Amino acid sequence: MAPHEPSLSVPVSHNGKRRRLIVIVWMFAAMVVGLFLFAYASITLLSAGRAYVQGEGLWSKGQKDAIYALSRYALYANDADYQTYLTALAVNQGDRIARLELEKAEPDLHVAHAGFVQGRNHPDDIPGMIFLFRQMRNVPEIDKAIHLWTQADQHLEMLTQVGTRIRSIANTRALTKEESQGFLSQLHDINAQLTPLEDGFSSTLGDVARKFTFLILLVMFVLVSVLLAGAYLFSRRLVLQFEAVQDTLQAGKKQLEDVLQFAPLPILITQSSDESVVYINDPALVQFQVNRADMGSMRARDFYVDSADRDRLIAAAQGTGTVRGLELHLKDAQGKPFWAQYSSQRIRYDGQDCLMTALVNIDEKRRVHDDLHYRAYHDELTCLPNRAMFMDALKRTLGRMERKNGMCSILFIDLDHFKAVNDQLGHEMGDLLLQQVAQRIQACVRASDLVARLAGDEFVVLIEEHEGADDARGIAQKILGALGRDYSLSGNTARVTASIGISRYPHDGVELNRLLTSADLAMYQAKTQGKNNVQFYRREDSSQLPG
Numbered sequence: 001m002a003p004h005e006p007s008l009s010v011p012v013s014h015n016g017k018r019r020r021l022i023v024i025v026w027m028f029a030a031m032v033v034g035l036f037l038f039a040y041a042s043i044t045l046l047s048a049g050r051a052y053v054q055g056e057g058l059w060s061k062g063q064k065d066a067i068y069a070l071s072r073y074a075l076y077a078n079d080a081d082y083q084t085y086l087t088a089l090a091v092n093q094g095d096r097i098a099r100l101e102l103e104k105a106e107p108d109l110h111v112a113h114a115g116f117v118q119g120r121n122h123p124d125d126i127p128g129m130i131f132l133f134r135q136m137r138n139v140p141e142i143d144k145a146i147h148l149w150t151q152a153d154q155h156l157e158m159l160t161q162v163g164t165r166i167r168s169i170a171n172t173r174a175l176t177k178e179e180s181q182g183f184l185s186q187l188h189d190i191n192a193q194l195t196p197l198e199d200g201f202s203s204t205l206g207d208v209a210r211k212f213t214f215l216i217l218l219v220m221f222v223l224v225s226v227l228l229a230g231a232y233l234f235s236r237r238l239v240l241q242f243e244a245v246q247d248t249l250q251a252g253k254k255q256l257e258d259v260l261q262f263a264p265l266p267i268l269i270t271q272s273s274d275e276s277v278v279y280i281n282d283p284a285l286v287q288f289q290v291n292r293a294d295m296g297s298m299r300a301r302d303f304y305v306d307s308a309d310r311d312r313l314i315a316a317a318q319g320t321g322t323v324r325g326l327e328l329h330l331k332d333a334q335g336k337p338f339w340a341q342y343s344s345q346r347i348r349y350d351g352q353d354c355l356m357t358a359l360v361n362i363d364e365k366r367r368v369h370d371d372l373h374y375r376a377y378h379d380e381l382t383c384l385p386n387r388a389m390f391m392d393a394l395k396r397t398l399g400r401m402e403r404k405n406g407m408c409s410i411l412f413i414d415l416d417h418f419k420a421v422n423d424q425l426g427h428e429m430g431d432l433l434l435q436q437v438a439q440r441i442q443a444c445v446r447a448s449d450l451v452a453r454l455a456g457d458e459f460v461v462l463i464e465e466h467e468g469a470d471d472a473r474g475i476a477q478k479i480l481g482a483l484g485r486d487y488s489l490s491g492n493t494a495r496v497t498a499s500i501g502i503s504r505y506p507h508d509g510v511e512l513n514r515l516l517t518s519a520d521l522a523m524y525q526a527k528t529q530g531k532n533n534v535q536f537y538r539r540e541d542s543s544q545l546p547g
């Protein structure tokens with residue numbers, strides 16, 4: 001928008017609005033990040049639970065393998081079976097090391113990690129398992145599972161003791177059949193006691209997983225609902241605000257149109273992009289001779305007589321956004337031209353960049369002005385240029401002659417005995433004669449030469465670009481001849497002659513008043529020489545000037 005461009009919108013604090021928008025966007029961003037973190041933590045917890053269930057499987061397998069290998073060892077005393085027993089038991093012992101460490105107030109997490117690795121748990125799962133053990137201990141099901149695990153470890157301790165006893169006997173001698181049966185029976189008992197504990201551990205973890213899944217879904221549901229509700233409220237508010245702004249704009253537009261409609265001046269609004277007319281009031285319809293129904297097809301450019309005027313207006317409007325009092329030549333839809341004084345202002349109208357223009361038809365003003373101008377520079381009786389215009393023209397001509405070293409002459413013409421015509425035929429006839437004199441003089445010179453009436457029966461001719469004194473004399477003689485013929489004045493016949501004085505530029509001077517006075521003096525000489533003749537200015541004529 002241009003610096004001074006007014007807008008048909010409600011005044012609002014853009015800074016405050018922007019700040020509020022930023023707060024809302026960040027609020028939503030924080031909720032989305034929170035949702036993501038919650039989902040991450042939930043997935044971590046669930047996968048830790050899954051890792052424990054998997055670990056329990058490995059633990060059970062280790063325990064079962066250990067009892068099987070130890071049972072074989074008790075029967076056959078094969079050393080390989082004992083090694084298999086130790087290897088299988090190491091899995092359970094690793095988990096036990098981890099559990100014991102994690103139950104400490106300040107556990108060494110490296111020790112716990114190493115224990116879980118020994119328990120054949122996947123290294124990627126171990127951080128989650130440690131987290132679940134330490135942070136979720138106060139969840140009853142987790143506590144119960146750890147309790148079952150502790151109980152299982154106690155039975156494992158018994159298994160270890162049985163293994164140690166079998167080994168110490170087998171190292172010294174062969175076990176008796178009764179001893180073997182006794183050990184097998186103990187091992188069977190241990191296995192039987194461990195199996196429900198393992199099942200309990202698994203089902204407890206299953207309960208936890210289901211509970212967690214439910215809780216996670218619930219929390220997710222609540223968070224997503226809050227997010228959706230917030231998004232809905234925010235969107236609704238935006239829509240309401242947008243509608244309020246639209247309503248205000250429409251109301252502003254309507255008010256503006258009402259004001260413009262009753263304005264006494266033709267006013268129209270054009271869209272800057274394509275110059276289409278988007279609003280036109282009744283006085284403008286009349287001025288441009290158009291119908292409101294045709295508004296859609298109107299283009300401002302069609303109203304200019306000269307497209308350069310249009311360019312001038314657009315350039316001025318683009319500069320400051322405001323144009324005042326520009327005079328343009330326009331035409332209406334019928335092609336009739338008229339002069340208008342233009343004032344334009346860039347505005348926002350209906351959300352678009354537009355130009356609002358008020359214009360005044362100044363045809364009458366210009367006509368009066370032209371008339372006054374004409375009167376100021378023309379003689380009313382003969383319609384010839386008057387003294388003022390002659391002096392202006394003489395000034396310009398002398399300037400031009402000076403620039404190009406040219407020549408020009410002034411012929412000062414005064415009628416002889418004109419007073420007698422007035423006296424004998426009346427003033428009106430005298431006027432008629434003066435009009436005919438004007439026409440005859442004009443007929444003797446070129447269109448480019450200037451003929452003027454100075455006053456009364458005094459006329460002047462400004463002759464440009466002639467060959468010299470003979471040329472000027474020739475023209476003067478021609479005028480004498482023309483003026484000396486009879487005049488027919490409404491049934492009367494009159495006869496006058498004229499005396500002509502000539503001054504030449506630059507021969508007789510370069511200053512306009514001096515040149516005119518010199519021509520006047522030469523004319524005076526012609527009068528004194530008996531009238532009806534032509535005289536060139538001579539320097540000695542100046543001595544006759546008063547002073």
Ligand SMILES: Nc1nc2c(ncn2[C@@H]2O[C@H](COP(=O)(O)OP(=O)(O)OP(=O)(O)O)[C@@H](O)[C@H]2O)c(=O)[nH]1
Nearest residue numbers: 414415416417418419420422427428430431456457
């Ligand atoms: N009808 C008419 N007479 C005018 C007008 N303006 C001036 N006169 C008369 O023109 C005459 C001009 O005076 P002069 O030049 O002294 O009269 P003149 O008889 O031509 O005298 P000379 O030039 O010495 O021959 C006066 O009688 C003026 O009243 C005019 O607009 N209409």
